Amino acid sequence: MDVIAAENISFSYDGDESNRVLDDVSLSVQRGSFLAVIGTNGSGKSTLARHFNALLPINSGSLRIAGIDATNPTQVWNVRKTCGMIFQNPNNQFVSSLVREEVAFGLQNFDFPDNEISVRIHKALEIVHLENYEDRDPHSLSGGQKQRLAIASVYAVKPDILIFDEATSMLDPEGRQEVLSLIHELHQQGYTIIMITHYIEEAVNADQVIVMSAGKILAEGSPETILTDRTLLSQAHLVPPLATRLYWYLVEQFPGRFPEYSAPLTNEGLAQLLCQ
Numbered sequence: 001m002d003v004i005a006a007e008n009i010s011f012s013y014d015g016d017e018s019n020r021v022l023d024d025v026s027l028s029v030q031r032g033s034f035l036a037v038i039g040t041n042g043s044g045k046s047t048l049a050r051h052f053n054a055l056l057p058i059n060s061g062s063l064r065i066a067g068i069d070a071t072n073p074t075q076v077w078n079v080r081k082t083c084g085m086i087f088q089n090p091n092n093q094f095v096s097s098l099v100r101e102e103v104a105f106g107l108q109n110f111d112f113p114d115n116e117i118s119v120r121i122h123k124a125l126e127i128v129h130l131e132n133y134e135d136r137d138p139h140s141l142s143g144g145q146k147q148r149l150a151i152a153s154v155y156a157v158k159p160d161i162l163i164f165d166e167a168t169s170m171l172d173p174e175g176r177q178e179v180l181s182l183i184h185e186l187h188q189q190g191y192t193i194i195m196i197t198h199y200i201e202e203a204v205n206a207d208q209v210i211v212m213s214a215g216k217i218l219a220e221g222s223p224e225t226i227l228t229d230r231t232l233l234s235q236a237h238l239v240p241p242l243a244t245r246l247y248w249y250l251v252e253q254f255p256g257r258f259p260e261y262s263a264p265l266t267n268e269g270l271a272q273l274l275c276q
Helices: 045-052 073-082 099-109 114-127 143-155 173-188 230-235 242-253 267-275
Strands: 002-011 022-030 034-038 060-065 083-086 161-165 192-197 208-213 216-221
Touching: 002 045, 002 192, 022 045, 022 060, 022 192, 022 216, 034 045, 045 060, 045 083, 045 161, 045 192, 073 083, 083 143, 099 114, 099 143, 114 143, 114 173, 143 161, 143 173, 161 173, 173 192, 208 230, 216 230, 242 267
Parallel strands: 034 192, 034 208, 083 161, 161 192
Antiparallel strands: 002 022, 002 060, 208 216
């Protein structure tokens, strides 16, 4: 069942049809799946994500989020309750001086009863491993902890869909890994995950990958198909995963020693092929 169904979405920030940021985009996302949307800066991927959360109005086309008509202005809050969004910079999402108040903010906006709010705060902080930080100032946390708090604030509302818009791009390697591990944990719990990223490695474990360029979808398919397509990635100005690049180098340096059709996506996959 499709939890997101978009047909022929077009959008321009200045209303100029000749300057479209999204150009006739159609896609569907199945409930419980993990979709990675990759592309360089200016490809339109973040603009597309903001449509899913009703942060931008649709100029033309149709969009349904969990059966809700996202083009209907009266459904904006229902769309946002259904589709939660975590942005690049967590500092821009914080509105409170205490961690527990930060998580409570969204719940209060959606009119959850007080006795339920406290339960949801505890559960949300527990899932992101910040259960002992309730009385800390959000701005005193590390980068990875801040982003996990931003996730907790969205998770507490229990949306059907979680969108991560370049959510790891400002983190150090440790913080980035913490957030990625949490994202995969949430996917295993049954959440529909949409990850907007220009880090190819973050798309390796997705169910489906979409490549965007100049406001259009260039291709979509499995990570194995998309992330090993040299022509496609070159056209989109994207660099393949390191393991894939190294394998291609070995194929070129040692003709006939390695099968060209089985390029790995991960370091583990590369090690396994080399051992064989």
